[in-house]
Amino acid sequence: MDELLQSxxxxxxxxxxxxxxxxxxxxxxLGLFIAWVYRSTHRQLTVSFxxxxxxxxxxxxxxxxxxxxGNNIARAFGLAGAMSIIRFRTVVKDTRDTxxxxxxxxVGMAAGTGNLKIALIGTLLVGFFIFVLHWSRHGAAGRSEFxxxxxxxxTDSSEEARFYEPVFKKHCRSYQLVQVKSERxxxxxxxxxxxxxxxxxxxxxxxxxxxxxxxxxxxxxxxGEEVSG
Numbered sequence: 001m002d003e004l005l006q007s008x009x010x011x012x013x014x015x016x017x018x019x020x021x022x023x024x025x026x027x028x029x030l031g032l033f034i035a036w037v038y039r040s041t042h043r044q045l046t047v048s049f050x051x052x053x054x055x056x057x058x059x060x061x062x063x064x065x066x067x068x069x070g071n072n073i074a075r076a077f078g079l080a081g082a083m084s085i086i087r088f089r090t091v092v093k094d095t096r097d098t099x100x101x102x103x104x105x106x107v108g109m110a111a112g113t114g115n116l117k118i119a120l121i122g123t124l125l126v127g128f129f130i131f132v133l134h135w136s137r138h139g140a141a142g143r144s145e146f147x148x149x150x151x152x153x154x155t156d157s158s159e160e161a162r163f164y165e166p167v168f169k170k171h172c173r174s175y176q177l178v179q180v181k182s183e184r185x186x187x188x189x190x191x192x193x194x195x196x197x198x199x200x201x202x203x204x205x206x207x208x209x210x211x212x213x214x215x216x217x218x219x220x221x222x223x224g225e226e227v228s229g
Contacts, residue, residue: 015067019114023063027111030123031059031104037127038100041134051097055104062108146203147222149192151183153215164213171206173198188217 015023035055039047069076103126110119152164168175172195179192197203203221210219 015070020067022116023067023111023114024060026116026119027059027063027108028056030107030111030119031056033123033127034059034100034104034107037130041130055100058101058104059108059111062105063112066109066112145194145196147178147192148195148206148210148219149190149222150210150219151188151190151217153187154189164210164216167206167209167213168193168195171197171199171202171209 035052038055039052107119107123110116110122150164175193175195177191178194179190181190181192182188183190195206197206207219207221210216
């Protein structure tokens, strides 16, 4: 067991006051860096103030937890039992946020066990690669692809219902209806299309020509990945 603990680089107890302050302060600083990376690479319009602060707190709390556990296996099992009592009911809407939670926890664990070099280098390296994914827009839709949503009046004729198609054919390489939704108790129909433009800078022209069509209301363009309800 001693050899196993030494291989994990867990320092023997007791922790000195200086070590506790150093580990916790480093966890706090690295947590701030992680929060900055999250805010800088967040693609949504709003950022949760609570979640950003939670990232920082998780780093410090995990560092403290690891220092409390130390090399005592009984404490580890006791802490696991105590944590199992707590019920976390906050739903993380974006899976990317979950990755940042683990990012913060991993850094806190490294700082709490005294692996300051791993904590510092690991935080900077992971942050760098997050920026690489952000700048390269890895996995994102092309700049000419987005969602167009608008409302129209229901019609009996299928040909009359597709009066907007000439506009799509003029500006789009392809377009596909992905969602149909009833509004105002059936008085209007909300349509959502996934479109791919012939030219990336024609999005405003497309919206303008759709707006000029009689019977089209509330046009919205979504450059994200999901269709809102």
